[in-house]
Amino acid sequence: MKPDHFEKLLVLYGRKPVLEALMDASLDCRTLHLASSNRSAGILKEIVDYAKSRDILIREHTREALGRLSKNKKQDQGVALDIRCPSFMSIEQFLSAPIDSATRVLALDGVTNPQNVGMIIRSAVASGIGGILYPRKGVASLGPLVIKASAGTLFKAPIISCETLAPALRQCLENGLDIVALDGAAPDSLFGDRPSRAAVYVLGGETHGVSDATRSLATRSLSIPMAGGVESLNVAVTAALIGYAAQIAP
Protein backbone atom coordinates (compact mmCIF):
# COMPACT_ATOMS: atom_id res chain seq x y z
CA MET A 1 0.00 0.00 0.00
CA LYS A 2 1.44 3.35 -1.02
CA PRO A 3 1.63 6.03 1.63
CA ASP A 4 -0.82 8.19 -0.34
CA HIS A 5 -3.39 5.42 -0.50
CA PHE A 6 -5.73 6.62 2.20
CA GLU A 7 -5.94 10.20 0.91
CA LYS A 8 -6.77 9.04 -2.57
CA LEU A 9 -9.45 6.60 -1.53
CA LEU A 10 -13.12 7.38 -2.04
CA VAL A 11 -15.53 4.99 -0.33
CA LEU A 12 -18.62 4.85 -2.51
CA TYR A 13 -21.80 3.27 -1.13
CA GLY A 14 -25.28 2.29 -2.27
CA ARG A 15 -26.14 -0.50 -4.68
CA LYS A 16 -26.85 1.47 -7.84
CA PRO A 17 -23.90 3.89 -7.50
CA VAL A 18 -21.54 0.95 -6.78
CA LEU A 19 -22.82 -1.03 -9.76
CA GLU A 20 -22.41 2.00 -12.05
CA ALA A 21 -18.86 2.54 -10.80
CA LEU A 22 -17.97 -1.11 -11.39
CA MET A 23 -19.30 -0.81 -14.95
CA ASP A 24 -17.07 2.23 -15.62
CA ALA A 25 -13.76 0.84 -16.88
CA SER A 26 -12.04 4.21 -16.39
CA LEU A 27 -12.35 3.93 -12.59
CA ASP A 28 -9.69 2.29 -10.46
CA CYS A 29 -11.95 0.18 -8.20
CA ARG A 30 -10.01 -1.54 -5.42
CA THR A 31 -12.13 -3.44 -2.90
CA LEU A 32 -15.83 -4.31 -2.80
CA HIS A 33 -17.28 -4.51 0.70
CA LEU A 34 -20.49 -6.42 1.40
CA ALA A 35 -22.54 -6.82 4.56
CA SER A 36 -22.95 -10.48 5.49
CA SER A 37 -26.58 -9.65 6.30
CA ASN A 38 -27.37 -8.86 2.63
CA ARG A 39 -30.23 -10.95 1.25
CA SER A 40 -29.94 -12.15 -2.31
CA ALA A 41 -31.11 -9.64 -4.91
CA GLY A 42 -30.64 -9.29 -8.66
CA ILE A 43 -28.53 -6.17 -8.41
CA LEU A 44 -26.25 -7.72 -5.74
CA LYS A 45 -25.49 -10.63 -8.05
CA GLU A 46 -24.68 -8.15 -10.82
CA ILE A 47 -22.36 -6.23 -8.46
CA VAL A 48 -20.51 -9.40 -7.45
CA ASP A 49 -20.29 -10.62 -11.06
CA TYR A 50 -18.80 -7.31 -12.23
CA ALA A 51 -16.35 -7.26 -9.34
CA LYS A 52 -15.22 -10.82 -10.14
CA SER A 53 -14.89 -10.07 -13.86
CA ARG A 54 -12.62 -7.12 -12.95
CA ASP A 55 -10.62 -9.15 -10.42
CA ILE A 56 -11.61 -6.83 -7.60
CA LEU A 57 -11.11 -8.00 -4.05
CA ILE A 58 -14.41 -8.81 -2.31
CA ARG A 59 -14.69 -8.62 1.47
CA GLU A 60 -17.56 -9.54 3.75
CA HIS A 61 -18.24 -7.65 6.95
CA THR A 62 -20.80 -7.61 9.72
CA ARG A 63 -23.56 -5.05 9.14
CA GLU A 64 -22.03 -2.83 11.83
CA ALA A 65 -18.53 -2.98 10.37
CA LEU A 66 -19.83 -2.12 6.91
CA GLY A 67 -21.64 0.89 8.34
CA ARG A 68 -18.36 2.08 9.85
CA LEU A 69 -16.63 1.67 6.48
CA SER A 70 -19.30 3.52 4.49
CA LYS A 71 -19.76 6.06 7.30
CA ASN A 72 -23.40 6.03 6.25
CA LYS A 73 -25.11 2.91 7.55
CA LYS A 74 -28.56 4.30 6.83
CA GLN A 75 -27.98 4.67 3.12
CA ASP A 76 -25.22 2.21 2.19
CA GLN A 77 -27.66 -0.66 1.45
CA GLY A 78 -25.00 -3.13 2.64
CA VAL A 79 -22.60 -2.30 -0.19
CA ALA A 80 -19.45 -0.15 -0.37
CA LEU A 81 -16.65 0.18 -2.89
CA ASP A 82 -13.14 1.62 -2.51
CA ILE A 83 -12.20 3.70 -5.53
CA ARG A 84 -8.72 5.13 -5.97
CA CYS A 85 -9.01 8.69 -7.27
CA PRO A 86 -5.58 9.67 -8.61
CA SER A 87 -6.13 13.43 -8.25
CA PHE A 88 -7.23 13.34 -4.61
CA MET A 89 -4.66 14.63 -2.14
CA SER A 90 -4.28 15.90 1.42
CA ILE A 91 -3.59 19.55 2.14
CA GLU A 92 -0.07 18.51 3.18
CA GLN A 93 0.52 16.76 -0.15
CA PHE A 94 -0.83 19.76 -2.06
CA LEU A 95 1.44 22.20 -0.24
CA SER A 96 4.54 19.99 -0.40
CA ALA A 97 4.66 20.10 -4.22
CA PRO A 98 5.69 23.24 -6.17
CA ILE A 99 2.64 25.45 -6.85
CA ASP A 100 2.47 27.46 -10.06
CA SER A 101 1.66 31.15 -9.52
CA ALA A 102 -1.33 30.84 -11.87
CA THR A 103 -2.96 28.14 -9.71
CA ARG A 104 -6.50 28.81 -8.55
CA VAL A 105 -8.00 26.71 -5.78
CA LEU A 106 -11.63 26.73 -4.65
CA ALA A 107 -12.39 26.26 -0.96
CA LEU A 108 -15.79 25.06 0.25
CA ASP A 109 -16.96 26.92 3.34
CA GLY A 110 -20.21 25.46 4.64
CA VAL A 111 -21.66 24.45 1.26
CA THR A 112 -24.16 21.87 2.48
CA ASN A 113 -26.36 21.26 -0.57
CA PRO A 114 -25.05 18.15 -2.39
CA GLN A 115 -26.52 19.40 -5.66
CA ASN A 116 -24.43 22.57 -5.42
CA VAL A 117 -21.29 20.70 -4.32
CA GLY A 118 -21.62 18.35 -7.30
CA MET A 119 -22.12 21.22 -9.74
CA ILE A 120 -19.14 23.07 -8.25
CA ILE A 121 -16.96 20.00 -8.83
CA ARG A 122 -18.21 19.59 -12.41
CA SER A 123 -17.53 23.25 -13.25
CA ALA A 124 -14.20 23.22 -11.46
CA VAL A 125 -12.90 20.17 -13.32
CA ALA A 126 -14.14 21.55 -16.66
CA SER A 127 -12.44 24.89 -16.08
CA GLY A 128 -9.15 23.25 -15.10
CA ILE A 129 -9.08 24.52 -11.53
CA GLY A 130 -5.97 23.53 -9.55
CA GLY A 131 -7.73 22.09 -6.53
CA ILE A 132 -10.89 22.01 -4.44
CA LEU A 133 -10.18 22.42 -0.75
CA TYR A 134 -12.69 20.09 0.86
CA PRO A 135 -13.17 20.02 4.64
CA ARG A 136 -14.51 16.78 6.06
CA LYS A 137 -16.75 18.84 8.34
CA GLY A 138 -19.49 21.33 7.53
CA VAL A 139 -19.77 20.46 3.84
CA ALA A 140 -22.02 17.95 2.03
CA SER A 141 -20.14 14.64 2.11
CA LEU A 142 -18.80 13.03 -1.05
CA GLY A 143 -21.73 10.61 -1.38
CA PRO A 144 -24.04 9.45 -4.18
CA LEU A 145 -25.93 12.77 -4.45
CA VAL A 146 -22.72 14.75 -4.95
CA ILE A 147 -21.40 12.18 -7.44
CA LYS A 148 -24.62 12.33 -9.46
CA ALA A 149 -24.68 16.13 -9.52
CA SER A 150 -21.00 16.15 -10.51
CA ALA A 151 -21.93 14.10 -13.61
CA GLY A 152 -19.23 11.61 -12.63
CA THR A 153 -16.45 14.21 -12.62
CA LEU A 154 -15.78 13.80 -8.88
CA PHE A 155 -13.57 10.76 -9.52
CA LYS A 156 -11.17 12.89 -11.59
CA ALA A 157 -11.41 16.03 -9.46
CA PRO A 158 -8.38 17.49 -7.65
CA ILE A 159 -9.95 17.17 -4.20
CA ILE A 160 -7.68 18.53 -1.45
CA SER A 161 -8.97 17.07 1.79
CA CYS A 162 -8.63 18.69 5.17
CA GLU A 163 -10.31 18.31 8.53
CA THR A 164 -11.74 21.82 8.94
CA LEU A 165 -11.30 24.83 6.69
CA ALA A 166 -9.72 27.58 8.81
CA PRO A 167 -6.52 25.67 9.79
CA ALA A 168 -6.07 24.54 6.18
CA LEU A 169 -6.38 28.12 4.96
CA ARG A 170 -3.76 29.15 7.54
CA GLN A 171 -1.43 26.50 6.10
CA CYS A 172 -2.04 27.94 2.62
CA LEU A 173 -1.25 31.44 3.88
CA GLU A 174 1.99 30.21 5.47
CA ASN A 175 2.94 28.76 2.10
CA GLY A 176 2.49 32.08 0.33
CA LEU A 177 -0.94 31.63 -1.21
CA ASP A 178 -3.50 34.41 -1.30
CA ILE A 179 -6.90 33.84 0.30
CA VAL A 180 -9.59 35.59 -1.74
CA ALA A 181 -13.09 36.24 -0.42
CA LEU A 182 -15.83 36.96 -2.94
CA ASP A 183 -17.72 39.98 -1.68
CA GLY A 184 -20.41 41.90 -3.56
CA ALA A 185 -19.20 45.16 -2.01
CA ALA A 186 -15.52 44.76 -2.94
CA PRO A 187 -14.36 47.49 -5.35
CA ASP A 188 -12.15 45.17 -7.43
CA SER A 189 -13.81 42.83 -9.93
CA LEU A 190 -12.87 39.17 -10.32
CA PHE A 191 -12.76 39.69 -14.05
CA GLY A 192 -10.26 42.53 -14.12
CA ASP A 193 -8.01 40.81 -11.62
CA ARG A 194 -4.56 39.50 -12.63
CA PRO A 195 -3.37 37.43 -9.68
CA SER A 196 0.39 37.59 -9.14
CA ARG A 197 0.47 34.40 -7.08
CA ALA A 198 -1.52 31.25 -6.42
CA ALA A 199 -4.81 31.92 -4.68
CA VAL A 200 -7.55 30.13 -2.80
CA TYR A 201 -11.07 31.45 -3.57
CA VAL A 202 -13.52 30.80 -0.75
CA LEU A 203 -17.05 29.76 -1.71
CA GLY A 204 -19.54 30.45 1.08
CA GLY A 205 -22.55 28.30 1.91
CA GLU A 206 -26.08 28.75 0.62
CA THR A 207 -27.46 30.19 3.85
CA HIS A 208 -24.72 31.95 5.74
CA GLY A 209 -22.20 32.80 3.02
CA VAL A 210 -18.50 32.97 3.89
CA SER A 211 -17.98 32.36 7.62
CA ASP A 212 -16.40 34.98 9.87
CA ALA A 213 -13.49 32.66 10.72
CA THR A 214 -12.69 32.37 7.03
CA ARG A 215 -13.28 36.01 6.16
CA SER A 216 -10.79 37.13 8.79
CA LEU A 217 -8.11 35.09 6.99
CA ALA A 218 -8.73 36.63 3.56
CA THR A 219 -5.85 38.63 2.11
CA ARG A 220 -7.97 40.11 -0.69
CA SER A 221 -11.62 40.65 -1.63
CA LEU A 222 -13.06 40.58 -5.13
CA SER A 223 -16.57 41.12 -6.45
CA ILE A 224 -18.52 39.70 -9.36
CA PRO A 225 -20.36 42.64 -10.96
CA MET A 226 -24.14 42.10 -10.93
CA ALA A 227 -26.80 43.95 -12.88
CA GLY A 228 -30.52 44.25 -12.22
CA GLY A 229 -30.20 44.53 -8.45
CA VAL A 230 -29.29 40.83 -8.16
CA GLU A 231 -27.63 40.27 -4.80
CA SER A 232 -25.89 36.95 -5.29
CA LEU A 233 -25.29 34.11 -7.72
CA ASN A 234 -25.70 30.40 -7.19
CA VAL A 235 -22.50 29.10 -5.62
CA ALA A 236 -21.85 26.66 -8.50
CA VAL A 237 -22.20 29.50 -11.00
CA THR A 238 -19.71 31.52 -8.95
CA ALA A 239 -17.32 28.56 -8.99
CA ALA A 240 -17.52 28.37 -12.78
CA LEU A 241 -16.89 32.09 -13.17
CA ILE A 242 -13.81 31.86 -10.93
CA GLY A 243 -12.53 28.84 -12.83
CA TYR A 244 -13.06 30.33 -16.26
CA ALA A 245 -12.04 33.89 -15.35
CA ALA A 246 -8.44 32.71 -15.54
CA GLN A 247 -8.93 31.44 -19.08
CA ILE A 248 -11.08 34.27 -20.29
CA ALA A 249 -9.19 37.22 -18.97
CA PRO A 250 -6.96 39.02 -21.48
Next chain:
Amino acid sequence: MKPDHFEKLLVLYGRKPVLEALMDASLDCRTLHLASSNRSAGILKEIVDYAKSRDILIREHTREALGRLSKNKKQDQGVALDIRCPSFMSIEQFLSAPIDSATRVLALDGVTNPQNVGMIIRSAVASGIGGILYPRKGVASLGPLVIKASAGTLFKAPIISCETLAPALRQCLENGLDIVALDGAAPDSLFGDRPSRAAVYVLGGETHGVSDATRSLATRSLSIPMAGGVESLNVAVTAALIGYAAQIAP
Protein backbone atom coordinates in the same frame (compact mmCIF):
# COMPACT_ATOMS: atom_id res chain seq x y z
CA MET B 1 -55.35 48.63 -20.44
CA LYS B 2 -52.20 49.30 -22.43
CA PRO B 3 -51.61 47.22 -25.54
CA ASP B 4 -48.50 45.68 -23.95
CA HIS B 5 -50.45 44.57 -20.89
CA PHE B 6 -50.93 40.91 -21.74
CA GLU B 7 -47.29 40.27 -22.67
CA LYS B 8 -46.05 41.79 -19.46
CA LEU B 9 -48.41 39.88 -17.22
CA LEU B 10 -47.18 36.99 -15.09
CA VAL B 11 -49.93 34.95 -13.46
CA LEU B 12 -48.50 33.69 -10.19
CA TYR B 13 -50.33 30.94 -8.30
CA GLY B 14 -50.16 29.07 -5.01
CA ARG B 15 -50.90 30.53 -1.57
CA LYS B 16 -47.38 30.99 -0.24
CA PRO B 17 -45.88 32.40 -3.48
CA VAL B 18 -48.83 34.82 -3.82
CA LEU B 19 -48.52 35.99 -0.22
CA GLU B 20 -44.77 36.54 -0.63
CA ALA B 21 -45.35 38.54 -3.82
CA LEU B 22 -47.98 40.70 -2.11
CA MET B 23 -45.50 41.41 0.69
CA ASP B 24 -42.86 42.58 -1.80
CA ALA B 25 -43.44 46.29 -2.32
CA SER B 26 -41.19 46.33 -5.39
CA LEU B 27 -43.66 44.20 -7.37
CA ASP B 28 -46.45 45.71 -9.43
CA CYS B 29 -49.31 43.42 -8.34
CA ARG B 30 -52.49 44.06 -10.32
CA THR B 31 -55.36 41.65 -9.60
CA LEU B 32 -55.84 38.94 -6.98
CA HIS B 33 -57.98 36.03 -8.14
CA LEU B 34 -59.67 33.71 -5.64
CA ALA B 35 -61.72 30.56 -6.12
CA SER B 36 -65.17 30.88 -4.54
CA SER B 37 -64.70 27.33 -3.27
CA ASN B 38 -61.81 28.36 -0.96
CA ARG B 39 -62.42 27.47 2.67
CA SER B 40 -61.27 29.94 5.28
CA ALA B 41 -57.63 29.59 6.28
CA GLY B 42 -55.16 31.83 8.07
CA ILE B 43 -52.98 32.39 5.04
CA LEU B 44 -56.00 33.29 2.86
CA LYS B 45 -56.99 36.02 5.29
CA GLU B 46 -53.41 37.32 5.20
CA ILE B 47 -53.48 37.32 1.41
CA VAL B 48 -56.74 39.27 1.30
CA ASP B 49 -55.55 41.70 3.98
CA TYR B 50 -52.33 42.44 2.10
CA ALA B 51 -54.23 42.86 -1.18
CA LYS B 52 -56.66 45.30 0.46
CA SER B 53 -53.86 47.25 2.14
CA ARG B 54 -52.23 47.66 -1.29
CA ASP B 55 -55.52 48.58 -3.00
CA ILE B 56 -55.28 45.59 -5.31
CA LEU B 57 -58.38 44.50 -7.17
CA ILE B 58 -59.83 41.22 -5.80
CA ARG B 59 -61.93 38.98 -8.03
CA GLU B 60 -63.79 35.80 -7.22
CA HIS B 61 -64.15 32.98 -9.75
CA THR B 62 -65.57 29.49 -9.90
CA ARG B 63 -62.98 26.81 -9.20
CA GLU B 64 -62.95 25.93 -12.90
CA ALA B 65 -62.46 29.51 -14.06
CA LEU B 66 -59.61 30.01 -11.61
CA GLY B 67 -57.92 26.88 -12.94
CA ARG B 68 -58.14 28.33 -16.45
CA LEU B 69 -56.56 31.58 -15.24
CA SER B 70 -53.70 29.92 -13.37
CA LYS B 71 -53.32 27.28 -16.10
CA ASN B 72 -52.44 24.96 -13.26
CA LYS B 73 -55.57 23.92 -11.40
CA LYS B 74 -53.78 21.11 -9.58
CA GLN B 75 -51.29 23.39 -7.87
CA ASP B 76 -52.91 26.82 -7.72
CA GLN B 77 -54.57 26.17 -4.32
CA GLY B 78 -57.44 28.43 -5.37
CA VAL B 79 -55.28 31.57 -5.54
CA ALA B 80 -53.70 33.49 -8.41
CA LEU B 81 -52.14 36.92 -8.74
CA ASP B 82 -51.50 39.04 -11.83
CA ILE B 83 -48.10 40.72 -11.63
CA ARG B 84 -46.97 43.25 -14.20
CA CYS B 85 -43.32 42.59 -15.08
CA PRO B 86 -42.00 45.70 -16.83
CA SER B 87 -39.19 43.90 -18.67
CA PHE B 88 -41.35 41.15 -20.16
CA MET B 89 -42.03 41.49 -23.90
CA SER B 90 -43.19 39.55 -26.93
CA ILE B 91 -40.77 38.57 -29.67
CA GLU B 92 -42.49 41.15 -31.89
CA GLN B 93 -41.93 43.91 -29.32
CA PHE B 94 -38.29 42.88 -28.91
CA LEU B 95 -37.63 42.97 -32.64
CA SER B 96 -39.52 46.20 -33.27
CA ALA B 97 -37.16 48.25 -31.08
CA PRO B 98 -33.58 49.10 -32.14
CA ILE B 99 -31.18 46.35 -31.05
CA ASP B 100 -27.63 47.25 -30.05
CA SER B 101 -24.95 45.15 -31.78
CA ALA B 102 -23.55 44.11 -28.38
CA THR B 103 -26.86 42.55 -27.32
CA ARG B 104 -26.75 38.92 -26.22
CA VAL B 105 -29.97 36.94 -25.91
CA LEU B 106 -30.35 33.47 -24.42
CA ALA B 107 -32.89 31.09 -25.97
CA LEU B 108 -34.30 28.13 -24.03
CA ASP B 109 -34.59 25.00 -26.17
CA GLY B 110 -36.29 22.22 -24.23
CA VAL B 111 -34.94 23.15 -20.79
CA THR B 112 -37.53 21.33 -18.69
CA ASN B 113 -36.00 21.36 -15.19
CA PRO B 114 -37.49 24.33 -13.27
CA GLN B 115 -34.41 24.46 -11.03
CA ASN B 116 -32.20 25.01 -14.08
CA VAL B 117 -34.59 27.52 -15.66
CA GLY B 118 -34.64 29.54 -12.43
CA MET B 119 -30.85 29.50 -12.14
CA ILE B 120 -30.51 30.53 -15.81
CA ILE B 121 -32.77 33.51 -15.18
CA ARG B 122 -30.85 34.52 -12.04
CA SER B 123 -27.49 34.34 -13.84
CA ALA B 124 -28.85 36.07 -16.93
CA VAL B 125 -30.25 39.02 -15.00
CA ALA B 126 -27.05 39.34 -12.94
CA SER B 127 -24.88 39.33 -16.04
CA GLY B 128 -27.04 41.95 -17.76
CA ILE B 129 -28.17 39.76 -20.64
CA GLY B 130 -30.39 41.51 -23.23
CA GLY B 131 -33.22 39.00 -23.24
CA ILE B 132 -34.30 35.43 -22.56
CA LEU B 133 -36.25 33.94 -25.44
CA TYR B 134 -38.86 31.84 -23.69
CA PRO B 135 -41.16 29.52 -25.67
CA ARG B 136 -44.49 28.74 -24.03
CA LYS B 137 -44.05 25.12 -25.13
CA GLY B 138 -41.37 22.58 -24.28
CA VAL B 139 -39.81 24.56 -21.43
CA ALA B 140 -40.54 24.51 -17.68
CA SER B 141 -43.36 27.01 -17.14
CA LEU B 142 -42.85 30.21 -15.19
CA GLY B 143 -44.36 28.82 -11.96
CA PRO B 144 -43.42 28.80 -8.27
CA LEU B 145 -40.47 26.39 -8.70
CA VAL B 146 -38.85 28.59 -11.34
CA ILE B 147 -39.49 31.72 -9.30
CA LYS B 148 -37.91 30.19 -6.20
CA ALA B 149 -34.84 28.96 -8.11
CA SER B 150 -34.51 32.39 -9.73
CA ALA B 151 -34.21 33.91 -6.23
CA GLY B 152 -36.99 36.32 -7.16
CA THR B 153 -35.14 37.71 -10.20
CA LEU B 154 -37.76 36.44 -12.65
CA PHE B 155 -39.97 39.48 -12.03
CA LYS B 156 -37.21 41.80 -13.33
CA ALA B 157 -35.99 39.50 -16.10
CA PRO B 158 -36.15 40.52 -19.78
CA ILE B 159 -38.36 37.57 -20.76
CA ILE B 160 -39.10 37.52 -24.50
CA SER B 161 -42.12 35.28 -24.93
CA CYS B 162 -42.89 33.26 -28.04
CA GLU B 163 -45.08 30.29 -28.85
CA THR B 164 -42.42 27.84 -30.06
CA LEU B 165 -38.71 28.42 -30.52
CA ALA B 166 -37.92 27.71 -34.18
CA PRO B 167 -40.29 30.34 -35.72
CA ALA B 168 -39.04 32.93 -33.22
CA LEU B 169 -35.44 32.20 -34.14
CA ARG B 170 -36.37 32.61 -37.81
CA GLN B 171 -37.80 36.04 -36.96
CA CYS B 172 -34.52 36.91 -35.24
CA LEU B 173 -32.56 35.77 -38.29
CA GLU B 174 -34.74 37.91 -40.57
CA ASN B 175 -33.94 40.87 -38.35
CA GLY B 176 -30.19 40.39 -38.74
CA LEU B 177 -29.36 38.61 -35.48
CA ASP B 178 -26.89 35.76 -35.33
CA ILE B 179 -28.04 32.41 -33.96
CA VAL B 180 -25.22 30.78 -32.00
CA ALA B 181 -25.23 27.11 -31.04
CA LEU B 182 -22.92 26.01 -28.23
CA ASP B 183 -21.12 22.90 -29.43
CA GLY B 184 -18.26 21.16 -27.68
CA ALA B 185 -16.69 20.30 -31.05
CA ALA B 186 -16.73 23.83 -32.48
CA PRO B 187 -13.21 25.16 -33.12
CA ASP B 188 -13.97 28.72 -31.98
CA SER B 189 -14.20 29.41 -28.25
CA LEU B 190 -16.95 31.50 -26.69
CA PHE B 191 -14.29 33.38 -24.75
CA GLY B 192 -12.20 34.51 -27.68
CA ASP B 193 -15.25 35.54 -29.67
CA ARG B 194 -15.95 39.21 -30.45
CA PRO B 195 -19.47 39.27 -31.90
CA SER B 196 -19.96 41.92 -34.58
CA ARG B 197 -23.73 41.92 -34.22
CA ALA B 198 -26.48 41.00 -31.79
CA ALA B 199 -26.73 37.27 -31.20
CA VAL B 200 -29.08 34.67 -29.77
CA TYR B 201 -27.29 31.87 -27.85
CA VAL B 202 -29.30 28.66 -27.76
CA LEU B 203 -29.28 26.67 -24.50
CA GLY B 204 -30.22 23.03 -25.07
CA GLY B 205 -32.20 20.91 -22.64
CA GLU B 206 -30.80 18.60 -19.97
CA THR B 207 -31.49 15.39 -21.85
CA HIS B 208 -31.44 16.05 -25.56
CA GLY B 209 -29.30 19.18 -25.86
CA VAL B 210 -29.98 21.61 -28.69
CA SER B 211 -32.75 20.27 -30.96
CA ASP B 212 -32.13 19.53 -34.64
CA ALA B 213 -34.71 22.13 -35.70
CA THR B 214 -32.79 24.78 -33.80
CA ARG B 215 -29.33 23.61 -34.79
CA SER B 216 -30.22 23.87 -38.47
CA LEU B 217 -30.97 27.59 -37.95
CA ALA B 218 -27.64 28.39 -36.28
CA THR B 219 -25.41 30.79 -38.17
CA ARG B 220 -22.39 30.10 -35.96
CA SER B 221 -21.09 27.52 -33.48
CA LEU B 222 -18.93 28.22 -30.44
CA SER B 223 -17.44 25.95 -27.81
CA ILE B 224 -16.66 26.37 -24.15
CA PRO B 225 -13.22 24.81 -23.59
CA MET B 226 -13.39 21.98 -21.05
CA ALA B 227 -10.53 20.29 -19.23
CA GLY B 228 -10.38 16.88 -17.59
CA GLY B 229 -12.47 15.10 -20.20
CA VAL B 230 -15.65 16.84 -19.00
CA GLU B 231 -18.26 16.59 -21.73
CA SER B 232 -20.73 19.27 -20.76
CA LEU B 233 -21.56 21.89 -18.17
CA ASN B 234 -24.80 22.44 -16.30
CA VAL B 235 -27.04 24.61 -18.51
CA ALA B 236 -27.28 27.38 -15.89
CA VAL B 237 -23.49 27.50 -15.63
CA THR B 238 -23.32 27.78 -19.43
CA ALA B 239 -25.84 30.63 -19.29
CA ALA B 240 -23.70 32.51 -16.77
CA LEU B 241 -20.55 32.04 -18.86
CA ILE B 242 -22.32 33.40 -21.95
CA GLY B 243 -23.68 36.35 -20.01
CA TYR B 244 -20.39 37.23 -18.38
CA ALA B 245 -18.18 36.44 -21.39
CA ALA B 246 -19.32 39.75 -22.86
CA GLN B 247 -18.19 41.64 -19.76
CA ILE B 248 -15.02 39.71 -19.17
CA ALA B 249 -13.63 39.58 -22.67
CA PRO B 250 -10.90 42.10 -23.44
